Amino acid sequence: MKKLLLILVYTALTTGANSALAADADLIVPLLEGDLKKLVVHEAPKATSGASFELADRAGRASLEDYRGKYVLVNFWATWCAPCRKEMPHLSELQTEFGGDDFEVLTIATGRNSPQGIVKFFKEVGITNLPRHQDPKQALASQMGIFGLPITVLIDPEGREIARLRGDADWAGDSAKSVIKTLIEARKDS
Template sequence: MRPVRSLILYMALMLTANAASAADIASLEAMREGDMKKLAFHVEPRPTSEAAFQLADGAGTGSLADYRGKVVLLNFWATWCAPCRKEMPALQQLQTELGGDDFQVVTLATGRNSPEGIVKFFDEIGVTDLPRHQDPKQAVAREMGVMGLPVSVLIDRDGREIARLIGDADWASDNARAIISGMMAVPAAN
């Protein structure tokens, strides 16, 4: 009888956790204004890529699993992308204001972007506080269905994609910061 009782308790906890997660997402969706109206929340969280990417300055490889426990705004971009150039300073401002143990902006140059070209791009637009990671063979971008640039993906503490924004946005806006702060208030499901 005890195993059945444990199973019932486990199922009740799981249903409650899923309901809380859905309520959290609904409240975040309701906050969207301005550029953040383009931020499309998913009905169900989606898995993210397990592919490795190159860390900045040839420091080896990393993966999105390295960020588990943090809320992540993953930005796919390229040096030749004009909207990326416009958006990157706002991403830096968001990282400067909210980045830390709970949140991280992760920039991932996808496709053919030389390390020198990335440094030049960041220097030209005055970006100093964002990672210069690379996805040269587009493995992460391909696994996550990225078709154009820029694309920003909001990832929860459990490493799941919960929302996606296609195109550039003002990530330094009050509305964007409120959504990210709200996401940071949501505990991990697992």
């Protein structure tokens, strides 16, 4: 009897999680226009890595788990990446408009990027509101399947990857803003 009850509870939880994700996908996909058409929305949530990364200015370490409870747009980038230079101001604008308790843009420089080089990059492109985190040994990037830059991953409040975009995009455009606004509002309504 206990096993049957456990199976029923597991099935109910799984079904609820999958239908919640399907609802997110149903909300997101119709909003994808322009660059955001490259956003691949997963049919089922994917686990993220537990690997840690360095906080800005080597002030400690964190993991994606530390960001649970909100939607997180994780951008993997590098100082030498030309598309990253173009994309970073868009991410900054998205953070300015939506950053807070329900959403955050998390930037992680992966590979060889000196802290001084990151500071210089941010200064050159006028970024003051995004974190300068690093993944110098690419532990997080490797476990997340990040091959090539930039890659941006959308993580749900439960810490699962729900979508991924390879290459740069206009994250300050109407399509991106509609996606984030819709996700935040749908979560508040549920």
